[in-house]
Amino acid sequence: MQDNLITVDKVGKSFDGRLVLDEITLELRAGEIVALLGRSGSGKSTLLRTIAGLIPPTRGAVRYRGRELNGANPGTAMVFQSFALMPWLTVQDNVELGLAAQGVPVAQRRERALAAIDLIGLDGFESAYPKELSGGMRQRVGFARALVLEPDVLLMDEPFSALDVLTAENLRTELMSLWAGQKFPTKAVCIVTHNIEEAVLLADRVIVLGANPGHLRAEVPVDLERPRDRKSPTFAALVDKLYDLLTGREPDRPEPVEATPTARPLPAVSVGGLAGLIEIVHARGGRVDLPDIAADLNFEIDDLLPLVDAATMLGLVEVTGGDLTLTAVGKDFTTADIQRSKELFAAQVRDRAPLVRTICRALAGADGHLRAGFFLDVLRRGFSAADAQQQLDIAVDWGRYGELFDYDAGTDQLTADPAARLVA
């Protein structure tokens, strides 16, 4: 029986009445690395912060060694995506900060900090300020600061995603050799990531989160020998499986033609990016493997998936088993001249993008003029203020491109294009 460190028990979280996490249950046990994998909007960072005791769950409970949290989790230390180092403290002082908070005597503090700095490969940089360091070196400071506290569980919030590819790979490898060599001063690791390969490379278990609201989709054990070989067929098969889980349709998710603007938010992409993706799929014969083009274009999944989502929503492509296939409309869209492709786009967004459809219908019923604030108010029921604004911005961008309606920032008015057919 493995030693159970942290229990997440039916945790739900809402912000202003908007659900972002729904009924999450999981355990972190000693001796394992767990990856929380999900796309943006899946609430994975929120989940990590409830585990860290930084934000309270709305429902359910998080327990550390059986005790329910009521404040920052004493058994954890966190490594941040943005490093979160104090810019006014030297490397040494940053690493010592947590020890100073525990009241460790100065001499012992110095000694332990130097040991952690040495372990993480930072020696020589003790008196440097974070500003003077490269991103990779800064994140090493972040690791040293967390590890020096010898927490039971090390939490990592996308620790490598602010680093360039080579630096990230280097740091990952070094960490894994520390972990494999039993030199790691923590019992378990929980890493949040949107990078599928990273999850397969590091984790013993990958927990896949679905979006809107964040929920558990699947738990995938990774039984590969360490160090892991990216080129092995089992590795590739796992990556494909996770891609499928992240892009595939979920059974209880409504089709865009029936969905409301809050049930199917518009993916945050520009028309230009969307057209670019369709062009690439067309150029490669109308069918591509998602992991392949992600690797070819050097795209992170968070950059690629919204494009795929938008293309699927508008019926320009179809996704099956990690493959993208161009539809007939998609082929027309990318081969037609600009006027014709705009008309096609207009028809697709009017019929299939829920928010654009709602706006078009409302404009048709209100002789062509409406305040944008009206739609913001409606959107606020399902989104935070910033997300609602983003949704409206996307809809305006798409509507303008399709010449369906226009928006005047000065008067906050949405105006239907006189030539547009607003209702199919």
Add this chain to the structure above:
Amino acid sequence: MVRTFSAQLRPFAVPKPYRGVIDLVVLLGAAGLVWVVVRLWHGVTVPFDQTTAPSTVSTDPAELPYYAARSLLRMFAALALSVAFTLVYATAAARLRRAEKVLLPVLDILQSVPILGFLSVTITGFIALFPGSQLGLECASVFAIFTSQAWNMTFAFYQSLVSQPRDLDEASRLLRLSKWQRFWRVDVPSGMIPLVWNGMMSFGGGWFFLVASEALSVNNHSYALPGIGAYVASATANAELGRVLLAIGVMIVLVVGVNVLFWRPLTAWAERFRVEDSESAQAPRSLVLDLLRRSRIPRLLGRALGWLVTPIDRTMAVFGLAEHPLRISPMKRRVGDVLFTTAVLAAVAYGLSTMVTFIADTAGFAEVGHVLLLGLVTFGRVLVLVAVATVVWVPVGVWIGLNPRISRLAQPVVQVLASFPANFLFPLVTGVLVATGISLDWGGIVLMALGAQWYILFNVIAGASAIPNDLREAAANLRLPRILWWRKLILPAIFASYVTGGITAAGGAWNASIVAEVVSYGSTTLTATGLGAYIAQATGSGDAAHILIGVAVMSLYVVGLNRLFWRRLYAIAERRFSL
């Protein structure tokens, strides 16, 4: 070996023999400073008797250095007080949920209250607090300067606390810092840059109130504190123009000196607290700071004080962790909220009703109507001032801002002009008005403008120099005619900065009206019709009801205009014209 990395980044290595010289300079400077402060302190605590206290000071130029030093001591005492107030008040407002609801509106009101109207109240209070010592008068003067500095600094620090990067907050909570450690290791450093820059700006504004509060007639009694402001007041009363000019010269030296020796090094030092990754392109440099950095003395001092950190940390840990419980019973919270709201509302209602009965029993409400009309007259002056300053300074500011070489030269000059106390120049203008017989009703506008106009120039320069170069090149490439160039490029681009300048200028003008609508030169006293003159006269005769009405009405005008006019312009600037 380990230390070489950072050593390379220091400005430059200093050969050994010079180091001794630098250390000596720093040591002498520090010793001199201590000696001066100790000597001045003796002057502060001299016995004082309200009936025999001097109402003027000597205008002997030999006394001027001593007076200047006394004034400077007052300025720094007020600055220290403002910093202490800022740290406590802003932290309370940012960290205590309920306190924020009260502290912020209070701060907003305090910011728009004309400080000079309150001098009579504060002076009486402080004299009662220190009977038989000049300390009471000193405190009243320091307090007047404090009230001109503190609100701005507090707002800036509060802003930096609530907009602290989220990950820094999370990191400090996970590291389990105590409240004390959190405050000194995270909160103060992350707010250091706004604190220092706002302190510098507010310090500049403080000179005006120093001058105004050193020589006063309140409650039918004239007071004078040894200081450069009282010196000018006495010289004006004696119509000694040469000595006024001499004092103006000393004042310029003071403003520039404090800038070079204090604010420049401080702003340059504060750069280390910048959170952004990149160094700012034109980070302030300071020779004085370089000198201090090359000396061994500050480092030795730091090491000696460093031993105190751990024991203090341990003692202050009694305040608990910088953490709030995740689970609070909503019932308990609701009850607390209700109790708190009731208490606040009751206090406000009590205050208002006391004020209303007081006015009804004394001056009567007819007086309020009369004062509102007077306010309209002063408002007219503010309006003319802002309009004329706009027409004059916007083109000049744009011209300076668009020429990097000129703006490098002009920027420090304008900075000095903005912090130079305009009431120092009043005697000169008053002399001209007396000689030419021009009414103060019009001349008052000039007096008010002496201090206020610079804010417009200052901000327009900043706005114009921030116009992206490619926009200017695009405009040149399109061969925009002059009028289009102004309408489509320059005016929208500087709009936000102009609004900031305008709001500051208008606020400054309202405050200045209290000293600008009643002026005297020699034996002649000129009085204008207006709210400022009304408050000044009420203060002079110590008429509490009239002071209250005057101050309340002026606050009403300032707050009302900010809400109805300037805030809307801000909103437009942000929505339409942000670059």
